[in-house]
Amino acid sequence: MKHLKSLVVFAAILAGACGQTSSGGIAVKDVAVTRALFASQQCAVCHGPEGKGGVGANLTTGMPMQRSLEQIEAQIKNGSGVMPAFKDKLSEEQIQELAKFVYKEIQKR
Numbered sequence: 467m468k469h470l471k472s473l474v475v476f477a478a479i480l481a482g483a484c485g486q487t488s489s490g491g492i493a494v495k496d497v498a499v500t501r502a503l504f505a506s507q508q509c510a511v512c513h514g515p516e517g518k519g520g521v522g523a524n525l526t527t528g529m530p531m532q533r534s535l536e537q538i539e540a541q542i543k544n545g546s547g548v549m550p551a552f553k554d555k556l557s558e559e560q561i562q563e564l565a566k567f568v569y570k571e572i573q574k575r
């Protein structure tokens with residue numbers, strides 16, 4: 467019985483932890499503005515208007531879908547490979563909104 471009780475407690479803790487990391491709180495402030503930014507900053511040139519790729523990676527399948535919001539934000543800030551860094555071109559807030567846009571609107575997570 468004791469064992470069962472600790473299992474229940476463990477499950478409750480797990481459920482609580484999951485609740486915290488769910489994407490429920492992530493929302494793009496203004497989807498239209500951020501979509502325009504995605505186009506004007508050439509994200510769309512490389513990744514396609516829907517993020518399905520072109521020159522750049524398809525953001526809607528494979529590894530990109532495993533990234534956390536923080537990792538997406540870091541990628542936009544620092545770039546990698548042929549992708550340029552945007553930390554000197556965009557404000558912190560614009561980068562955060564773009565990361566959320568990729569996460570919520572493009573990847574539908």
Ligand code: HEC
Nearest residue numbers: 507508509512522523529530533538541546547548549564
């Ligand atoms: C010059 C083309 C180019 C532009 C412009 C560009 N990207 Fe990328 N992006 C890439 C390539 C190529 C990769 C794959 C990274 C690598 O090869 O290291 C990538 C990777 C990414 C990833 C990570 C994918 C993963 O593996 O998890 C995200 C997210 C992303 N880009 C978003 C953006 C956003 C948002 C913008 C606009 C602010 C943007 N990119 C602009 C070419 C581009």
